[in-house]
Amino acid sequence: MSGQARPRVFLVDDHAMFRAGVRAELGDAVDVVGEADEVGAAVELISERLPGVVLLDVHLPGGGGQAVLHGVRPRHPEVHFLALSVSDAPEDVIAVIRAGARGYVTKTISGDELLQAIRRVEAGDAVFSPRLAGFVLDAFADSAGEATPITGLDPELDLLSPREREVLRLIARGYTYKEVARELVISVKTVESHVSSVLRKLQLSTRHELARWATDRRLV
Amino acid sequence: MAAPSKVRDHRGIDQIAGSTSNGTGAPAPEAVDSPSSPPDAGTGHRVLASRAASEGPRRAGSRRRGSSRRFRGPLRRSTDVRVLGGVCGGLSVATGIDVTLLRIGFVLLSLGSGVGVLAYFLAWLFIPPAGETTSIFSRSVADRRGIRLVIAIVPALVLTQILFSAAGVGFLGSFGWPVLLSAGIAVLIRRNAGDEEGRWITEELLPLVRSDNGPHGRRASAVRIAIGVILGVAGVWVLVAGHPTEAALRLLGGAALAMAAVVVVFGPWWLTLVRDLMSERQARAVAEERAQMAAHVHDSVLQTLALIQRSADDPRQVVHLARSQERELRSWLFEGRPPGTVTGDARTLTEGIGAIQRQVEADHGITVHAVVVGECDLTKELRALLDATREATVNAAKWSGAPQVSLYAEVDRDTVTLYVRDRGRGFDPDTVPGDRQGIARSIRARLARFGGSAVIRSSPGSGAEVEMSVPRAQPVR
Numbered sequence: 001m002s003g004q005a006r007p008r009v010f011l012v013d014d015h016a017m018f019r020a021g022v023r024a025e026l027g028d029a030v031d032v033v034g035e036a037d038e039v040g041a042a043v044e045l046i047s048e049r050l051p052g053v054v055l056l057d058v059h060l061p062g063g064g065g066q067a068v069l070h071g072v073r074p075r076h077p078e079v080h081f082l083a084l085s086v087s088d089a090p091e092d093v094i095a096v097i098r099a100g101a102r103g104y105v106t107k108t109i110s111g112d113e114l115l116q117a118i119r120r121v122e123a124g125d126a127v128f129s130p131r132l133a134g135f136v137l138d139a140f141a142d143s144a145g146e147a148t149p150i151t152g153l154d155p156e157l158d159l160l161s162p163r164e165r166e167v168l169r170l171i172a173r174g175y176t177y178k179e180v181a182r183e184l185v186i187s188v189k190t191v192e193s194h195v196s197s198v199l200r201k202l203q204l205s206t207r208h209e210l211a212r213w214a215t216d217r218r219l220v
Numbered sequence: 221m222a223a224p225s226k227v228r229d230h231r232g233i234d235q236i237a238g239s240t241s242n243g244t245g246a247p248a249p250e251a252v253d254s255p256s257s258p259p260d261a262g263t264g265h266r267v268l269a270s271r272a273a274s275e276g277p278r279r280a281g282s283r284r285r286g287s288s289r290r291f292r293g294p295l296r297r298s299t300d301v302r303v304l305g306g307v308c309g310g311l312s313v314a315t316g317i318d319v320t321l322l323r324i325g326f327v328l329l330s331l332g333s334g335v336g337v338l339a340y341f342l343a344w345l346f347i348p349p350a351g352e353t354t355s356i357f358s359r360s361v362a363d364r365r366g367i368r369l370v371i372a373i374v375p376a377l378v379l380t381q382i383l384f385s386a387a388g389v390g391f392l393g394s395f396g397w398p399v400l401l402s403a404g405i406a407v408l409i410r411r412n413a414g415d416e417e418g419r420w421i422t423e424e425l426l427p428l429v430r431s432d433n434g435p436h437g438r439r440a441s442a443v444r445i446a447i448g449v450i451l452g453v454a455g456v457w458v459l460v461a462g463h464p465t466e467a468a469l470r471l472l473g474g475a476a477l478a479m480a481a482v483v484v485v486f487g488p489w490w491l492t493l494v495r496d497l498m499s500e501r502q503a504r505a506v507a508e509e510r511a512q513m514a515a516h517v518h519d520s521v522l523q524t525l526a527l528i529q530r531s532a533d534d535p536r537q538v539v540h541l542a543r544s545q546e547r548e549l550r551s552w553l554f555e556g557r558p559p560g561t562v563t564g565d566a567r568t569l570t571e572g573i574g575a576i577q578r579q580v581e582a583d584h585g586i587t588v589h590a591v592v593v594g595e596c597d598l599t600k601e602l603r604a605l606l607d608a609t610r611e612a613t614v615n616a617a618k619w620s621g622a623p624q625v626s627l628y629a630e631v632d633r634d635t636v637t638l639y640v641r642d643r644g645r646g647f648d649p650d651t652v653p654g655d656r657q658g659i660a661r662s663i664r665a666r667l668a669r670f671g672g673s674a675v676i677r678s679s680p681g682s683g684a685e686v687e688m689s690v691p692r693a694q695p696v697r
Contacts, residue, residue, distance in 0.1 A: 108587055130626060134591035137630075172591045173685070174626025174641040 010051035025111035043071035058085035069099035103127025126199035133171040305344035359412035370404035544582035584617035587624040594631025612640040620644020643683040
């Protein structure tokens with residue numbers, strides 16, 4: 001964690017109301033260095049101001065949140081992104097994660113939780129909301145023969161370890177990292193490392209299968 | 221009317237209760253009606269129903285109750301003291317004679333020539349029911365569309381007469397007119413009987429001659445098919461066996477010609493009638509739909525707007541209400557799911573969870589986060605699981621004090637597991653208050669019936685989690 005330093009945050013959302021709401025909710029706890037409401041402006045301003053964390057709306061005019069990630073990350077990999085959305089479509093969320101966002105939370109999140117998530121992302125950790133955990137469990141479900149089979153998935157792609165699966169399941173049930181740690185009798189740091197490794201797997205491996213999964217099914 | 225009153229025994233009991241209450245208090249409907257026809261009330265004549273059947277039937281009824289106030293208003297069929305049509309009950313109110321005596325009288329009259337039946341039937345037709353001013357007869361006379369409908373049957377009857385006489389079985393044709401007459405009367409009665417009696421006719425009598433799957437439906441259609449087959453065989457037999465083949469053919473040709481003639485002459489008229497009836501029915505359907513729509517909008521949108529007005533100073537509540545209303549409207553407009561329904565019409569687990577989420581958010585003003593991993597169609601086991609889940613969620617919403625509840629559903633190869641978690645005040649599962657334990661039991665009992673189980677984990681201050689699971693009966697989709 002980045003101690004008491006105020007995270008430098010950049011807001012990308014096409015709804016001015018929502019940006020104002022986030023500003024008000026986060027208050028003095030963060031330093032909002034800029035806002036943008038579409039892809040072009042966002043890429044330009046983020047590259048210029050280099051914030052610590054970008055709060056990125058998944059749905060954005062001009063190509064969506066992933067377009068911003070594609071525009072910024074190759075040149076400035078040190079900028080971390082946290083995806084925010086009201087969208088329930090797993091394909092959009094997975095696409096943003098795979099484009100490089102370090103976490104995903106729903107817009108119904110409380111101010112405190114959002115601040116916590118920002119700190120975590122700034123420190124380079126992953127932030128999994130229950131919903132994202134559910135998506136990931138679903139996407140990797142068949143590899144361990146757990147839930148619904150996805151046709152055409154290579155059985156060799158045993159992507160999640162049993163421990164990672166356990167952690168994700170608890171997160172999906174609404175547990176915080178701290179509660180997960182207590183439940184599994186491990187440290188919060190270990191929980192974070194499990195989640196980060198899941199995120200890495202999600203971003204790097206089985207592009208083909210995950211892409212197909214995302215278009216195959218529509219959940220929740 | 222001995223037989224029917226035996227059949228409908230339960231009504232007899234009602235009627236006894238009704239007659240006592242009528243004997244003690246002033247019968248309300250008559251009192252209401254009396255100002256509407258003061259001349260009759262003043263004449264003080266008493267008439268039996270059989271006489272009342274002729275013209276000028278509205279005579280004042282009187283009731284022996286005290287000595288001075290004898291006349292209770294015009295003669296009406298009683299709606300609460302009745303076995304069949306309430307004629308005896310009405311007469312009893314009008315004359316003061318005990319209703320049982322009147323009934324016995326009618327039954328005795330019916331035994332011989334059956335004149336009692338006729339008298340009762342006519343009285344039923346001509347005497348308006350209590351609280352109304354028109355009898356079935358007077359309404360039937362005014363029902364022009366109904367009369368046109370009845371007259372439209374005449375050509376069909378003429379046609380059958382021709383066919384019967386051509387087939388050399390003219391005696392069958394003599395049944396035609398009585399049958400037509402009673403059918404016409406029956407149609408008029410059905411159209412003009414009051415709401416309640418009409419419903420009785422529709423529900424108790426019509427199923428006998430309809431093919432619907434009512435309680436009598438299958439038997440009735442079996443009977444109908446049997447009659448049809450017998451008639452058909454008889455007809456073929458009459459045609460073929462009774463005449464040489466050529467004669468039969470000539471006969472058929474003639475019959476076909478006659479039929480064609482009738483169709484040509486009366487066809488357009490029938491069509492108009494059918495179209496009329498159909499448009500009448502359509503208009504009714506449209507009106508019903510509009511009423512249904514209004515009810516939905518009232519139940520959902522208007523209620524929510526009212527709630528929003530009331531909680532205008534609580535932005536959180538307003539947001540919740542608006543959000544859940546938006547969801548409900550969307551699912552109504554785009555998925556055709558009427559608002560207000562819960563898991564009843566959900567077909568899959570995700571839909572069911574969504575329904576619970578919507579309902580609890582709308583009813584309790586909290587946020588419900590739902591995550592579903594896997595998907596499957598709803599079976600009765602899963603519906604039980606969803607019911608238990610709703611119970612647990614509502615429970616958490618009501619008791620925990622937490623602003624949000626998390627739902628997590630996981631579909632496994634052979635079980636479905638649901639977690640309901642809140643971060644509220646929590647409780648000690650061993651020392652819960654009676655009512656909460658009752659709900660826990662109802663969750664457990666409900667699941668146990670389908671081989672499932674429930675585990676409740678909680679301690680004071682750390683929220684609560686209910687874990688519920690049922691085995692799956694069906695293979696994975």
